[in-house]
Amino acid sequence: MLQDKQYAQGKNYNDRFPESCPTESFDTPENKGQVLESNSEVLLKLVCNLLYSWTEPLFHLVNEMSALQGDTSAMLSKAREIRAKFGELRVGVKVILNKIGEKDNEIYVAWSGLPSLQSSNEDIRGFAFFNLIRCLVRDSHRINTYLEVLKYRMIHQNNC
Template identity: 65%
Template structure:
C-alpha cells in the first residue's frame, strides 16, 4: 500500500525538531533578526525557516486536496463558484497585495502576518471538523484530511510563535471572533454546504499566502543573509 506525503509526514515530529533547533538560538534569544549573526546562529535560523516553509507547503497541498474533493463530492453542479463569496475569516487583515509588497516587507512583519493568518483559523477549523462529520453522504475522507490539516496548522502556529518569542517579538492573539458558525450549523443544507465550500476556498487562499510569505523569508535569510 502506498501513502501520500501528507499522510506519512509527521507534523508532531516537525514541531519537536523545530523546538530542538531553537535551542541553538540561545545566544541570540532576544536579539533583533537584522543584526549580524555568527555562522552557527545563521545556519540554525536557515534550518528553522526552511522547516517552516516546508510545513506550509504541505498544508497548502493538503488544502488543495480537500477543496478539490469537497467540490467534487458536495458542490458538483451547484455553481457555488458563481455565487458572491462570503467573507473569509482573515479578510480584515492588511496583507501585501502583490509580490513587490511582500519583498519589501520587514521579516518580523511577515512572521507576524503568518502567525495571524494561522491563529485566526483555530476557531473555524475546530467547527469545520465538528460539523463536517454530520454532512450527508460520505464525508469521512474530507473529515480525515481536514483533521490532519488542522493538526499541522496548530503545530506550525506554535512553531512560529516560538520563533517570534526568540527574536523578542510577542505574538498578537487579539483578533475579532469568527462570525460564521451560525451559517455552518444552518438547518438549510444548501447554506451549510456553501459555507463549507467557502471556508475550504478561503483556507486554500490563506495557505497559499502563508507559503508565499515563508518562502520569501527563506530566500531573504538564505540568499541575502540579511533583512
C-alpha cells in the same frame, strides 16, 4: 488541500458572491512585490495572526464535517490533518518570534460563519462549507508564500 468540488457539484457556488473570509480584515500584502518589500518580523507576525485566526473556523469545520451525511471520511481526515499542521505552525512561529525578541501579539478575529455552517438549510450549509474551504485555500497559499520568502531570506542572509 481539501477538495471543494464535492460541495460545488451542481450548486453553482462559484457563480455566487462569496461571503467574507475569517481573515478578510487583515492588512496583507496585495502582490509578490509587496510581500518582498515587507519586513521579516511583520511577515512572521502576519503568519502567526493568520494561523491563530483559523483556530476556531478549523475546529468547527472538522466538527460540522463529521456530522455530514455520506462518505466524508477522506475530507474529514484531510481537515483534521490541516488543523493539526496549522497548530504545529503556530507553535513554531511563536518560538521564532520569541527568539528574535518579538511579542506574538495575536490578533483574534471573531468568526461569524458558524450559524451558516450549522444551518438546517442544506444549500446555506453547503455554501458555507464551500466558502470556508475557499478561504482556507487562499490563506494557506498566503501563509506558504510568506514562509517561503522568510526561508529564502534566512538561507541567503537577506541578500535577495
